[in-house]
Structure formats: C-alpha cells, structure tokens
Amino acid sequence: QVTLKESGPGILQPSHTLSLTCSFSGFSLSTYGMGVSWIRQPSGKGLEWLASIWWNGNTYNNPSLKSRLTVSKDTSNNQAFLKVTSVDTADTATYYCAHTPTYYPFAYWGQGTLVTVSS
Amino acid sequence: DVVMTQTPVSLSVSLGNQASISCRSSQSLLHSDGNTYLSWYLQKPGQSPQLLIYLASNRFSGVSNRFSGSGSGTDFTLKISRVEPEDLGVYYCFQHTHLPLTFGSGTKLEIK
Numbered sequence A: 001q002v003t004l005k006e007s008g009p010g011i012l013q014p015s016h017t018l019s020l021t022c023s024f025s026g027f028s029l030s031t032y033g034m035g036v037s038w039i040r041q042p043s044g045k046g047l048e049w050l051a052s053i054w055w056n057g058n059t060y061n062n063p064s065l066k067s068r069l070t071v072s073k074d075t076s077n078n079q080a081f082l083k084v085t086s087v088d089t090a091d092t093a094t095y096y097c098a099h100t101p102t103y104y105p106f107a108y109w110g111q112g113t114l115v116t117v118s119s
Numbered sequence B: 001d002v003v004m005t006q007t008p009v010s011l012s013v014s015l016g017n018q019a020s021i022s023c024r025s026s027q028s029l030l031h032s033d034g035n036t037y038l039s040w041y042l043q044k045p046g047q048s049p050q051l052l053i054y055l056a057s058n059r060f061s062g063v064s065n066r067f068s069g070s071g072s073g074t075d076f077t078l079k080i081s082r083v084e085p086e087d088l089g090v091y092y093c094f095q096h097t098h099l100p101l102t103f104g105s106g107t108k109l110e111i112k
Helices: none
Strands: A001-007 A018-025 A035-041 A050-053 A057-062 A069-074 A080-083 A092-100 A113-117 B004-007 B012-013 B019-025 B038-043 B050-054 B069-070 B075-080 B090-093 B105-112
Touching: A001 A092, A018 A035, A018 A092, A018 A113, A035 A069, A050 A069, A050 A080, A057 A069, A080 A092, A092 B105, B004 B090, B019 B038, B019 B090, B019 B105, B038 B069, B050 B069, B075 B090
Parallel strands: B012 B105
Antiparallel strands: A001 A018, A018 A080, A035 A050, A035 A092, A050 A057, A069 A080, A092 A113, B004 B019, B019 B075, B038 B050, B038 B090, B069 B075, B090 B105
16 A cells, blocks of 8 residues: 655745655655656645656756755655755645656655745 | 646536546657656545546546546547546646646536
C-alpha cells in the first residue's frame, strides 16, 4: 500500500525559504522508473506541477519558478524534499507530494500541507 | 509551455446520464517513444486528486469502468457513463510528454 505525507512549517514570512518533506511508504525511490513529484494548489484554484525527482537522481523543475526550487531525496529513509527560496504571498498554497511511476504519474497523493506566506 | 485547454469549465449532469469533458493541447502529446502521456484526475471536494486515466486511455487500478479516456495527438476526451453522486468534483487533464509538465484548468462536474 502506497502512502505519502507532507510536512512543512504551516506559516512563514516573505523572503524566507520554504522547506517541505514528503515521507512515503509502499515504494522505493531506488526502484527503476520511480519518482516523487511536488504539486501545489492555491485555495480555490487549479493544480501546478512544481518539480519531480527520479530513482536515478534526475530532477526536473518548473521554470516558472525561476531557480527558486530545489528537490532532493533520501532514499534510505523514504523521503523527498522540496525547498522554495524567496517566498512571497503568491506561494501560499496547499503543497502535495505524489508517487510518480513513469507511465502513470501522481498515482497516489499525500493529503497536502497548507503553506501560508504572511508577514 | 504546452497549454492544456479543458471544456466545458463546468458541467451539470443528471444522475445516470453521461458526461463528456474535452482536453486540447497546444502541441501534440505523442512522444518519440510512441506513448501519449496524457492523464486524467478527479479532485473530489476537500480531497487530494486521484488518478483516473493514464496514457490517454488506460484506467488506473480500481477505477470504475464507467470512466473512459480516448484521443490522440492534441485532442482528448474523458467520458463518464451513468454518472453517480460520487463522481462530483473537478476533473483535470495533465500532460507529461513535454517539460514543463502542465495541467488543464479543470472542469467542475455538478449533479443536477
């Protein structure tokens, strides 16, 4: 059974760095073809893909966030991480991590973690 | 970026009837490896999205056979036959052929 859970600060100030952790079970990020992705959703709005990290260490980021995104993983502890630098109010959203096998992306999702950027 | 255009924006369907949602991409989603990387998701109220269809026409494990996906190139359709109350929510198409990966803006399905 695949499960994922996001954790984060809840609230942070503008210009700070957002750090999120995705803890998962039921699969391994060392398995060929496996990945974890990050997606966010502002309240009442649509979904935006942010980044993905793959079993081989390859990462892909959404260029709309310029160079503010860093995604990484700890395979031994079944965790993936997302950092977003220089946050502002536009980064306020629910952030999801999702199990991303090559052919059926976002097969399973975490419950999401709400991040509010406010001074 | 590949723009995914979903129509309609909202849809009101009577229980037992069929619903159809269109998704058009600004570029062909046929990958050089021969696959078409188009998926459909349903986000029920207050929940995380869930995968319904992948590779344009393959139902994900456990998804009702009332859901079917079709299409190729730039034109795709999700059909929901015999709509049930638990089908309400927002449906999103998504492409992962081209970077950056992009979602459609969503179609809200309401039950009449």
